[in-house]
Amino acid sequence: MIRRLLAVAAFAVSTAFGQDASRILEGARIAATLQQTDLHGNLSKNGARTPVHLYLRGKDIQLAFDQGGATQRFHLRLGDGKYDLFDIADDGKTTRFPNNKLTQPIAGSDMTYEDLSFRFFYWPNPILEGQDNISGQTCYKIRLNKPKGDPGRYEVVYVWVHAKYGAFMQVRGYNKAGGLLKQFQVEDVMQIGNGVWTLRKMQISSHDPGSGDRIGITSLLFDTPKSSSGPRGLR
Numbered sequence: 001m002i003r004r005l006l007a008v009a010a011f012a013v014s015t016a017f018g019q020d021a022s023r024i025l026e027g028a029r030i031a032a033t034l035q036q037t038d039l040h041g042n043l044s045k046n047g048a049r050t051p052v053h054l055y056l057r058g059k060d061i062q063l064a065f066d067q068g069g070a071t072q073r074f075h076l077r078l079g080d081g082k083y084d085l086f087d088i089a090d091d092g093k094t095t096r097f098p099n100n101k102l103t104q105p106i107a108g109s110d111m112t113y114e115d116l117s118f119r120f121f122y123w124p125n126p127i128l129e130g131q132d133n134i135s136g137q138t139c140y141k142i143r144l145n146k147p148k149g150d151p152g153r154y155e156v157v158y159v160w161v162h163a164k165y166g167a168f169m170q171v172r173g174y175n176k177a178g179g180l181l182k183q184f185q186v187e188d189v190m191q192i193g194n195g196v197w198t199l200r201k202m203q204i205s206s207h208d209p210g211s212g213d214r215i216g217i218t219s220l221l222f223d224t225p226k227s228s229s230g231p232r233g234l235r
Contacts, residue, residue, distance in 0.1 A: 021128035021142050025121065025159065027166035037192055041222035043109045050107040052116070052220070062088070063116055067107050076117050083122040085113075099151035110206040110218040112153075115182065120144055120157045120173070131163065134170050135185075138163040153181060165189065167199070179209025192225055200224070 039054040043065070051066040064073040073088040074097055085097040102114040114120070127143040139160040146155050154173035161168050171184040188201040199222060206216040 021126040021140075024128065024140050024161050024166070025126045025142055025144075028121070028159065028161040028168040037198070037225060039198065039222045039225065041220060043107060043111060043218055043220055045109045045216070045218040048108065050109065054222075065106055065116075074113065074117070076119070083119060085117055085119060102151060103153045110182070110204045110216045111220065114152050114154075115184070115204065120146070120152060120154055121159070123147055123150070123157070126159075129158075132160055134160045137169060139169050162189075175209050177209065180207045180212050181209055182206055190222075190224055198222075 037056045039056075041052055043050040043052055053062075053064040053071075055062040055064075059077065061076040062073055063076065064071050066072075075086040075088055075094060077084045077086065085102075086094040087097050088094050097113070102119075103112050105112055106116060121144075123144045124147060125145070127145075129141045129143050132139050132141045139162055142159045142161060144157040144159065146152060146157075153175070155176040156174045156178075158170075158172045158174075159168055160170040167186065167189045169186045171182075172180060173182045175181055183205045185203045185205070186199060186201070187203060190198060190200040192198050199220075201222070202220045204218045204220060205214050207213065208215050
């Protein structure tokens with residue numbers, strides 16, 4: 001898996017809500033657009049840890065990771081029905097994020113820049129395909145198709161969203177031939193405000209699209225914010 005990666009918008013889940021793929025996905029997106037939250041954690045693979053940071057400021061989201069004594073930052077700017085991704089230089093200047101960098105691994109992990117921003121959560125026209133049981137939890141299954149001209153690696157992405165809490169529980173990204181490229185499996189979530197849930201722990205696995213075999217695995221773990229109150233984890 002995020003976001004994105006990754007807060008959940010505050011909402012009350014109802015039967016009517018569960019029938020609208022766009023509204024379900026809106027709640028599960030990487031940012032809660034009315035939320036002001038900082039999240040800090042680590043990407044871990046083969047014993048190597050890379051600090052990561054997520055700063056939510058309404059519709060402006062900054063993501064950063066520390067590597068080799070330097071911090072690399074980028075900025076996800078949300079608009080009505082669109083998103084823009086930017087690089088942030090040391091002097092604070094922003095430039096549009098290069099498309100050829102989107103699919104590069106971050107610090108040798110299984111997570112790419114495309115993954116960390118969860119930009120595919122903002123693809124238009126999501127399709128609700130029903131419900132599944134993920135890790136013992138009832139989830140809505142939503143299909144996202146890549147828009148024409150999008151530079152990302154995934155052609156189709158499936159997102160499973162918790163039917164009660166609205167948090168995404170699993171994401172799978174596929175190539176044009178239908179081969180599995182990446183799976184994001186949420187292992188724990190936490191409550192960071194009144195009715196607002198966000199990712200705490202996620203496993204990211206890379207797969208051989210031909211065989212489906214797992215070829216790499218990375219963990220993402222966020223610390224509980226100091227301002228957080230309420231129970232942690234799914235109940």
